[in-house]
Amino acid sequence: MIEFDGVTKRYGGTVAIDDLRLRIPGSGIYCLLGRNGAGKTTLMKLLAGHIAATSGKITAGGERVSPGHMPDSVNYIESGSAQFNMRVSRLIDTAAELQENFDRGFAREMADRFGLDPQKKYKQLSFGMKTMLTTIILLANNSSVILLDEPTLGFDAVTRDQFNTLLLESYHAHPRVIIVSTHLIDEIAKAAERLIIIKGGRLLLEADIGEIDEKAYTLSGPVKLILPLLDGLNCVGKTTAGSVMAAHIYDGRITPPEGVALSRLSLQDFFINIVGGKKSE
């Protein structure tokens, strides 16, 4: 279990994480969403013990986390992080030397599947391939918490799809907590089960993706028909063009009256409305 208990992280005068309270009870693929600067990377760094919290308590598997005590159960590599300029095969071997629970066979197989040339040195790899190698090294560790920070950055569409397969394969082979921070919301939704949205360093929403799919929808139609429906509904965003309105709802489904259409709200649109405050009235 992972718990953030009133955690605050300040960088000088900037508050990156603000009194965060979050509980992740057990295994699953969690998608961590937030706008740029929302505090996603800081949250991951705190959980991995890479940086110290200004205040509050973080625990992972019952162990208190701090830079002085990086838990063995949590594995995190920051995206775009510095690596030794070794050959791919040597880098995988070095990671295997350093990590007790490292599955070298899985790492080699994945490197081969994603076309990583084992003879190429790290600096010779493209940006996407560097990210892929880092992700493979992380997923090859069988520790109970894996933190993936922008793991598909620089990937083309095909590779992103392959990555989702890799993620699911890795999870089914070793069920554990995998937290994926990304901006490609709809793509990760194919693999993730739960969504964590943070805004301004605070937890905005933690919910099942299926539940969001059920509860997030758009009502569109004439303003005069839509507005009365919004009473008692949790409206996360509205778009008005003349006499027509689209209201984005996160609540129980209703049966719309004639003249009002109910359509599915994509995860990306839901996210944009909930964090971006899209109110183009």
Next chain:
Amino acid sequence: MSNAAAWKVAKINLKNIQIPCLITAICVAAMLAQTSVKALVASGGGDMSGQLEISGGCFLWLLPLLAAIFVPAKNFRRIVNLGGKRGHFLRGALMAYAVLAAAVSAGNMAVHYAFDLPMIATGYFEGVVNLVDVFGWTKYGVIAAFVQQAAFLFLLAVFTHTLTAAQGKWYGLAADILIIAVVSVFTPIAPLRAVLAGFFRLILFAGPLPQTAACLLIAAALWALNKPVLARTGI
């Protein structure tokens, strides 16, 4: 905390100090080549009699010194990024410095006995200066000189590592200011100068046993400071 894991970190550190190795190799080779060329010129009738040569072996000291800058400044993050733990890193760095100190000490002893002394014996030069001789370590025998030199180099590496690791934080800046203050205040005032001289006498000239013990004890004390420093180092 397992020593095996720390030793793995030590080996990774030793394999990833190519730049310190390259700089050291260039300096050592350049000095040895310079002395050899001068000896060749002298053997052909050139006059080098007034010249005091610095032994190329002395430049081997650059290796633990530069490694102690590279390991915390460059390797630390890379090791953690591959899944290494801070505790293992700290012990692994210590092991790497012990290996480097011993290797450099052995290397410099080899240069001193196989190169410097034969060069001095030719009579071409006024002398070939090697720090093992300057600090008087060779007068206690080869083994004692090796141990004294290794202990001092180990202390030097630990000191450099500690100072490098603390840079960029307030306590690193405080340490820098303290060192400058100690040197600039202690040097001009005679009683304080005596204290400073006493410290250097202890870690350099006190004789095999006290000097080795002093170096290792100070290194241990400095090392103890590294744990809180590392705990505050972000990645």
